[in-house]
Amino acid sequence: MRIAIVEDNQAEMERLCSHFDRYQREYQQKFELVWFDNGLKFLEAFNHNFDVIYLDVQMPLMDGMTLATKIREIDRTIPLIFVTNYVQYAIDGYKVDASDFLLKPVNYFNFCEHFKRIEDRFKQQEDAIAVTYSEGIVKILLDELYYVESNAHIILYHVFSNGAEKVLETSDTMKNVEQKLADYNFYRCNNSFIVNLKHVAGISGNDVLIADTKLPISRPRKKAFMNALTEYMGMGDK
Structure with missing residues (x-):
């Protein structure tokens, strides 16, 4: 401290x-x-x-x-x-x-x-991260951050609060975001998405269901992603 x-x-x-x-x-x-x-x-x-x-x-x-x-x-x-x-x-x-x-x-x-x-x-205090975007600096509660999306060089934070979605746009790299969230049970399911394992509703084929949205799980990442999810849910090997 x-x-x-x-x-x-x-x-x-x-x-x-x-x-x-x-x-x-x-x-x-x-x-x-x-x-x-x-x-x-x-x-x-x-x-x-x-x-x-x-x-x-x-x-x-x-x-x-x-x-x-x-x-x-x-x-x-x-x-x-x-x-x-x-x-x-x-x-x-x-x-x-x-x-x-x-x-x-x-x-x-x-x-x-x-x-x-x-x-x-x-x-x-709840876990949170500070994100710089067009209007300044905002604190995002990680419990409300469902997933992060990468679109070219733009990062989109999909935040759900009080039943409504808010998308915060910033300039960053997925590698930096992934490192920032590494200790908070977030995991990358493909090159374009990092999801909050807490809010995963299920798996359907090669898609992860989160916030009524299907996000694709890439073949190279599927095994590691499924291991991370089962470990988070307490079903992994003890």
Whole structure:
């Protein structure tokens, strides 16, 4: 887990880092901590490349609330945690959908209780991928991604949500997409389609049935595809 700490007071930063160090030893976790001593430096470095952000509220150049507002213009979902001397800032934190607040000086017991809540939040999040398309960047829940189609140099993501299909078009290669989805029970049935094994309704001859659509299974890929499907369904060799 990659964590940003935006804190101008080095002693407070070191205190928080010591809690992370103790926590990862006690709970067999692994953290990468990156410290920024002001908000402007953080904004220059931020590119959806952190899992959690800890923000001091009172900082020079840019205060924590202003920084949080700017972060929310870029990323609406990343957990923001305010670390502050003043409990009244909690009210303002709701405006930027803060995940939690830690009151300085942060003791280890309060830190543990807090971070267990953060871990629970991550466990509850659904698997998703970020896809860049014509209108920007969108998060696709993998449970709603039924299959991916390749048409020349265009990739089409077939997403089904609330009974309706939405097709997102982007420029990519099937090889890249296949690698991105490799750990999530997606499998390639021919050169043009990668399907979500969870949503396979059946096999009819040389076709796989998914979302009321028949997709061809190529002869060279059929054996491997069928093995992957039976293994996913729990019918493979134990």
